[in-house]
Amino acid sequence: MKQNIKRDKYVALQKGTVIAILTGFFVLLVVLLNRTNVAKGLGQAGSMQVQYEHATVLKITQQSLKKDPDTGYQNGTQMLQIRIDSGKYQSNVLTIKNYLSNYSNVVATQGGTLVVRVSGLEQKPDVAVFSYYRAPYIYALIILFFIVLSIVGGRRGIRSAASLVVSFLCILFIYIPSVLRGASPLLMALIIAGYITLVSMIFLSGFSRKTWTAIIGTLAGVLFSAGIAVLSGALMHLNGFNSPESETLIQLSGLAKIQVGGVLFGGIIIAALGAIIDIAVSIASSMDELNRHAPDMGTHALFASGMNIGRDMVGTMANTLILAFAGSSMMELLLIVSNNIPYNQLLNTPWIGIEVIESLSGSIGVILTVPLIAYIGAKLIPVLSVKEKPKNVFVSFARQKKPF
Incomplete structure (x- = not known):
């Protein structure tokens, strides 16, 4: 009985030692390799002047859309009244023009959420539609x-x-x-x-x-x-x-x-x-x-x-x-x-x-x-x-x- 107890303690000690070594190895490498931002300055020129924020479409004031018979996409333009919901210009209400083509086709709907590209942060921002706001669905799929x-x-x-x-x-x-x-x-x-x-x-x-x-x-x-x-x-x-x-x-x-x-x-x-x-x-x-x-x-x-x-x-x-x-x-x-x-x-x-x-x-x-x-x-x-x-x-x- 005592031998079994000693053996179990020894096995538990072995397991703890291996887990501690693996954890220590991971933490050490993460700290050493991420102590400075290696990717800083490697992005596209001027990318630090551009931010991507999510925004809510408050109203579609005007739109002119036509369905493409080959792709089924709606092409044309939309005039949108949006509210920026994140970043420096959070809560700002702006009116922007949304251009739709077969290559960039983000159809806005009233009450929908979009990701907008905000540039010229030091002055009046230049805001354009970038994509649909997909993050919540991505998180939901991962959780599922x-x-x-x-x-x-x-x-x-x-x-x-x-x-x-x-x-x-x-x-x-x-x-x-x-x-x-x-x-x-x-x-x-x-x-x-x-x-x-x-x-x-x-x-x-x-x-x-x-x-x-x-x-x-x-x-x-x-x-x-x-x-x-x-x-x-x-x-x-x-x-x-x-x-x-x-x-x-x-x-x-x-x-x-x-x-x-x-x-x-x-x-x-x-x-x-x-x-x-x-x-x-x-x-x-x-x-x-x-x-x-x-x-x-x-x-x-x-x-x-x-x-x-x-x-x-x-x-x-x-x-x-x-x-x-x-x-x-x-x-x-x-x-x-x-x-x-x-x-x-x-x-x-x-x-x-x-x-x-x-x-x-x-x-x-x-x-x-x-x-x-x-x-x-x-x-x-x-x-x-x-x-x-x-x-x-x-x-x-x-x-x-x-x-x-």
Whole structure:
């Protein structure tokens, strides 16, 4: 009884130590990388003289609109009486003209809320309609997502939501500031991927056999994806300089020391991480459950079961990644088909090469994660039985003497 109490205290101490280290690492990097505003002065010229505020449409005093038969949009002009509801000119009532076309089409309605562009703050402001006020609906959709995740997923859903928040904060407050300061996007993406993997796995599964199995398999899969992406980019002569946003980033790189060439590969690693974590956790959890119900099934049988489980998942997961690529690129695909671009020209454009690298390197990483997880799980999961609960998972794994 006393031994069990001591063992539980030791395990709790281990958990607390790991959580403290992970939290300290996050806080330290956030403080170091955000102690000064790296993005200050990197925006468009004169942007500091422009503010975007939300305003209420009090009245439409005049309008002349005509429906476009091709797009269905209302084109023309509106004279609006608005009240600015935020910023320096809050509560000011102004009359402005709203121009509507197929490219800028914000139809104002009485009582509706818009976002307006306010410039010339030192003198009489110049106010123009910018867009619809979408922020409340965005916040509502985010809240709905977390509510549904928590209700359906229960405690695990809440943990998943917490890990999602941490992942977002890591990208926003660690990855982006470090890249703006001149750090290697590829190296920082690998570091962030490792940190997000540890935090996500621990939040979702705690300190268990399947956790360590999934962590090792995920990191290996991410490394495979990174290696394939970098190798493919070198063979095709593609990097971040070939992306559509490269021109703007090159202009900023002189001020912010951005390594533009590596941004593409850093993004590929982060994009592939979610799918790799998903398949790693699913296979590790299934193998762990099999081992609990049939602890004597043997290493070879457990490996074969993991492979069979993974094969069922690979097809749908790879299909998901490819369909996500097609869906996100639908506008470009429509333009390509409608312009009858020759096959040779199409296949050798930088855009196609980048999209192929982004989608297929992540898919290959997901596929290779299956045998990795199956092998690691077959070696690691049987080591820790439910009854024994050894103190150190890595020591127990190293002491295993059964050959695979």
